[in-house]
Amino acid sequence: MxxxxxxxxxxxxxxxxxxxxxxxxxxxxxxxxxxxxxxxAKSDEEMLLAGLPQFAPKAKRIIYLFQNGAPSQLDLFDYKPKLIDMFGQDLPASIRMGQRLTGMTADQKKFPLAGTAFKFNQYGEAKAWISELLPYTSKVVDDLCFIKSMHTEAINHDPALTFFQTGAQVGNRPSMGSWLSYGLGSENKNLPAFCVLLSKGKGNGQGVYSKLWSNGFLDSIHQGVQFSSGDNPVLYLNNPEGINKSDRRKMLDKLEELNAQTFQESGDPEINAKVQQYEMAYRMQTAVPEITDLSKEPEDIVKLYGPDCLIPGTYAANCLLARKLSENGVRFVQLYHQGWDSHGSLPTEIKGQCMDTDQSSAALITDLKQRGLLDETLVIWGGEFGRTNYCQGKLEKTNYGRDHHPRCFTIWMAGGGVKPGVYGETDEFGYNITQNPVHVNDFHATVLHLMGIDHEKLTFKHLGRRYRLTDVAGQVVKGIIA
Known part of the structure; x- marks a missing residue:
């Protein structure tokens, strides 16, 4: 019934x-x-990431041209005629206001003002001031957003550099690239989401260390993959002698079986992360050699970036490689160029640094734009802090040094939903911010926003609390968003 x-x-x-x-x-x-x-079954973190990006992103990828050692904004972007007029006079105490000094100038009795030795002109619709040291940058100025009001608390290189890369002045935190890999992943299954390129100029260099592209407490799959300038761009990627691709595939399959058994016993998520890394390396064997081969670039591209772009390991070659990696779906490409730490003989050293970087930095903007990629690629150029308006050591009009200055400095950004122009201002001495300050936490919040992420919601639980790139601070700088 x-x-x-x-x-x-x-x-x-x-x-x-x-x-x-x-x-x-x-x-x-x-x-x-x-x-x-x-x-x-999904963890809290997996449920969170299922909603990323949280809103329509303005940028899909980032290329970060980090100028390690702190370029002098006063000799490149922040033109201050008053410093030239007052050359050699002591910095007024009312301007310095007892600001913290480094150990290198704390014992100085006076702080003689050092106006730039280089000529400046205004360029573009925004009439941005650009030094004669940057003739190529001046040609793409209408694509750039100059933030002249960056500031940080860190006054020494290592904590300042670590702060920009990880959102904290101490180590063992995930880098910005690792956070984006964790949040968004890669667009290309054959390439990592986060790649790192290193170059060094002739100037006084500050070291860079693997902690700057570390995954921190995130799974190791999110660590940045460093490319080298040797015959093997990624170390240990090639098969050992006597091992072919088929042998490697069989080995990885057996290894995965063993790791699966171990995971069943221990439940350690790092085991699965290692398996993913092995598989990524296997897929990269085909993709990496093709992308890193710059010899096939057409003549007009070589001319655009300059002849150094065919020399592996140079800044120019890394800029070109960054375009190729980004074009092929790498989410975050991080360049580090060392040599900007000019405590003495700054006019000589900065000339060499600009010769290394100016043409290829501008070329990257032009190249992305002509390929229709600039609108979806965020390019960032800048260092960890700025340089003082007063001289460190011996003062001459064509030979002076500058100490660290975290209170105000300039970076520029381009593409990826950023509004071209000039944002923020400093006083007539180039010492204090007078308009629209931008802190490092604000910078990180804005970068994540451009990638479609609310910086307060991209978190990871570790040691009983939820961490994020911006820690407990940061506001999106809406004034630079198009």
Whole structure:
């Protein structure tokens, strides 16, 4: 009787019900194949990341041209005629206001003002001041957003550099690239989401260390992959002698079986991360050699970046490689160029640094733009802090040094939803910010916003609390967003 009532009420009999059920199970099986994690239990972090990006991103990828050692904004972007007029006079105490000094100038009795030795002119619709040291940058000025009011608390290189890269002045925090890898992943399964390129100029260099592209407490799959200038751009990627691709595939399959057994016993997520790294390395064997081969670039591209772009390990070559990596779906490409730490003989050293970087930095903007990629690629140029308006050591009009100055400095950004122009201002001495200050936390919040991420929601639980790139601070700088 119950069977008859059921069949009558639903309009189906037992045979039809089982037939429909089989179709449903087939759909579930297909869904699990197409989306492997669809029916698996998800952690809080996985549930959070399922919603990223949280709103329409203005940028898909980032290329960060980090000028390690702190370029002098007063000799490149922040033109202050008053410093030239007052050359050699002591910095007024009312301007310095007892600001913290480094150990290198704390014992100085006086702080003689050092106006720049270089000529400046205004360029573009925004009439941005650009030094004669940057003739190529001056040609792309209408694509750039100059933030002249950056500031930080860190006054020494290592904590300041670490702060810009990780959002904290101490180590063991994930870098910005690792956060983006964790949040958004890569657009190309054959390449990592986060790549690192190093170069060094002739100026006084500050070291860079792997902690700057560390995954910190995130899974190791999110660590930056460093490319070298040797015959093997990524170390240990090639097969050992006597091992072919088929042998490597068999080895990885067996290794995955062993790791799966170990994971069942221990539950350590790092085991799965290692398996993913092995598989990524296997896929990179084909993708990396093709991308890193710059010899096939057309003549007009070589001319655009300059002849050094064909010399592996140079800044120019890394800028070109960054374009290729980004074009192929790498989410975050980080360049470090050392040599900007000019405590003495700054006019000589900065000339060399600009010769190394000016043409290829501008070329990257032009190249991305002509390929239709600039609108979706955020390019960032800048160092860890600025340089003082007063001289460190011996003062001459064509030979002076500048100490560290975290109170105000200039970076520029381009593409990726950034509004071209000049944002922020400093006083007539180039010492204090007078308009629109931008802190490092604000910078990070804005970069994540441009990538479609609310910086307060991209978090990871570690040691009982939730961490984020901006820690407990940061406001999106809406004035630079197009």
């Amino acid at each position: 119950q069977k008859q009532i059921l069949e009558h009420g639903l309009g189906i009999n037992r045979r039809k019900f089982l037939s429909k059920l089989s179709l449903g199970l087939g759909s579930v099986a297909l869904g699990s194949l197409l989306i492997p994690d669809l029916f698996g």
